[in-house]
Amino acid sequence: MTLVDAEPGDRVLLLSWQHLDVETPYRADGPxxxxxSAKETGVWRNEVPEQQRGRLLSVRAYDAGGWMRDAEVVEGVELAPLVDRYFSEAAVDFLHVHNARRGCYACRIDRA
Structure with missing residues (x-):
């Protein structure tokens, strides 16, 4: 399974997704x-999907309690080094990636 952009003519659903269900002020949902035609979600291990490499991304680092510890806007080709940097901090438990321009949620990154 790969994360892919829709092609012209494809039917897409615009949904609200609760991507951060925590009891902090950072609780969030978004588009x-x-x-x-999607049948399953994608799972990648130790790699950045090609589709994300060509985007401007907003990356947010959270601790286990859902408190934001850091955030950065980067080009997708810079995502892997940023993931390594964030996970070098013991307090960071997971990351959320959003498309920076439109704000749509893209994915969650967990420690391997």
């Missing part, structure tokens, strides 16, 4: 686009 996601899902291709109507």
């Amino acid at each position: 996601i686009f899902v291709n109507e």
Whole structure:
């Protein structure tokens, strides 16, 4: 399974997704686009999906309690080094990636 952009003519669903269900002020939901023909979610280990490498991304680092510890806007080709930097901090438990321009939620990154 790969994370891919919709092609012209594809039907997509614009949905609200609760991507951070925590009891902190950072609790959040936001827009996601899902291709109507999608059958499953993608899982990648130790790699950045090609589709994310060409985007401007907003990356947010959270601790286990859902408190934001850091955040950065980077080009997708710079995502892997940023992930390494954030996870070098013991307090960072997971990351959320959003498309910076439109704000749509893209994915969650967990420690391997």
